[in-house]
Amino acid sequence: xxxxxxxxxxxxxxxxxxxxxxxxxxxxxxxxxxxxxxxxxxxxxxxxxxxxxxxxxxxxxxxxxxxxxxxxxxxxxxxxxxxxxxxxxxxxxxxxxxxxxxxxxxxxxxxxxxxxxxxxxxxxxxxxxxxxxxxxxxxxxxxxxxxxxxxxxxxxxxxxxxxxxxxxxxxxxxxxxxxxxxxxxxxxxxxxxxxxxxxxxxxxxxxxxxxxxxxxxxxxxxxxxxxxxxxxxxxxxxxxxxxxxxxxxxxxxxxxxxxxxxxxxxxxxxxxxxxxxxxxxxxxxxxxxxxxxxxxxxxxxxxxxxxxxxxxxxxxxxxxxxxxx
Numbered sequence: 286x287x288x289x290x291x292x293x294x295x296x297x298x299x300x301x302x303x304x305x306x307x308x309x310x311x312x313x314x315x316x317x318x319x320x321x322x323x324x325x326x327x328x329x330x331x332x333x334x335x336x337x338x339x340x341x342x343x344x345x346x347x348x349x350x351x352x353x354x355x356x357x358x359x360x361x362x363x364x365x366x367x368x369x370x371x372x373x374x375x376x377x378x379x380x381x382x383x384x385x386x387x388x389x390x391x392x393x394x395x396x397x398x399x400x401x402x403x404x405x406x407x408x409x410x411x412x413x414x415x416x417x418x419x420x421x422x423x424x425x426x427x428x429x430x431x432x433x434x435x436x437x438x439x440x441x442x443x444x445x446x447x448x449x450x451x452x453x454x455x456x457x458x459x460x461x462x463x464x465x466x467x468x469x470x471x472x473x474x475x476x477x478x479x480x481x482x483x484x485x486x487x488x489x490x491x492x493x494x495x496x497x498x499x500x501x502x503x504x505x506x507x508x509x510x511x512x513x514x515x516x517x518x519x520x521x522x523x524x525x526x527x528x529x530x531x532x533x534x535x536x537x538x539x540x541x542x543x544x545x546x547x548x549x550x551x552x553x554x555x556x557x558x559x560x561x562x563x564x565x566x567x568x569x570x571x572x573x574x575x576x577x578x579x580x581x582x583x584x585x586x587x588x589x590x591x592x593x594x595x596x597x598x599x600x601x602x603x604x605x606x607x608x609x610x
Contacts, residue, residue: 525568
């Protein structure tokens with residue numbers, strides 16, 4: 286198959302791209318154009334893997350470039366997005382342009398070209414604080430941040446293109462993905478990078494919220510299983526573990542693993558606005574299992590150990606003494 290991965294330079298996108306290459310697929314990697322010709326995290330993969338893919342540099346907000354990148358492609362994995370929640374409070378217009386208009390560009394191109402298979406990446410943040418658990422795909426949407434609102438908009442556009450134009454798509458909804466290469470705008474690298482740096486005060490926001498953490502290799506594998514399943518077309522599908530842990534418990538676990546002498550300190554600037562904080566996320570993964578037989582394979586402890594080793598080896602990539610929006 287000829288596949289296109291938008292956002293291939295990002296955290297999940299780079300792992301998915303590698304898995305597709307390992308599976309022998311003909312991969313076109315869509316990365317965000319910059320004058321340094323940086324391919325983001327794809328710069329860190331092996332030379333053999335780089336030679337095995339085609340890289341195109343552009344902007345998901347440009348409909349003409351998106352259409353060209355999608356030509357002669359059998360399957361599009363659309364992951365390009367702005368994802369940092371705190372920054373969405375400062376720049377909501379940019380999130381609308383990237384997440385909603387960017388997704389519209391992919392959908393329009395798929396409709397015009399007749400792309401056989403499209404996967405649109407959603408997020409568990411569209412559910413907001415759980416009204417019931419585990420959260421299945423019928424749970425109501427709640428736009429508790431400009432980021433989540435932009436992803437709800439993108440999801441609704443995707444649904445409309447399936448219903449109106451029969452575009453063969455699936456909305457893939459990963460819960461909180463973590464692992465090597467994740468930036469410090471996410472909580473796990475934030476905690477680990479501070480601990481690995483030797484700091485004894487670990488600055489965090491709210492400790493009470495719970496999350497369902499999925500290791501990145503499992504998330505990428507979930508995408509691939511969904512892409513192979515025709516019965517997944519026209520559906521929204523969670524990727525989750527059906528296990529939850531509070532941020533406080535997670536931080537304590539990492540402190541015990543890395544520096545038991547460290548203390549957790551609340552940093553007010555890291556706390557979301559009162560009605561914007563998502564207090565509980567615990568995903569139901571039974572639909573994905575029933576369609577594909579998929580189950581996550583990496584435990585939280587195993588995934589955290591992999592992530593710790595990566596950050597220890599790459600601490601220079603993290604500004605652990607600053608708050609990363």
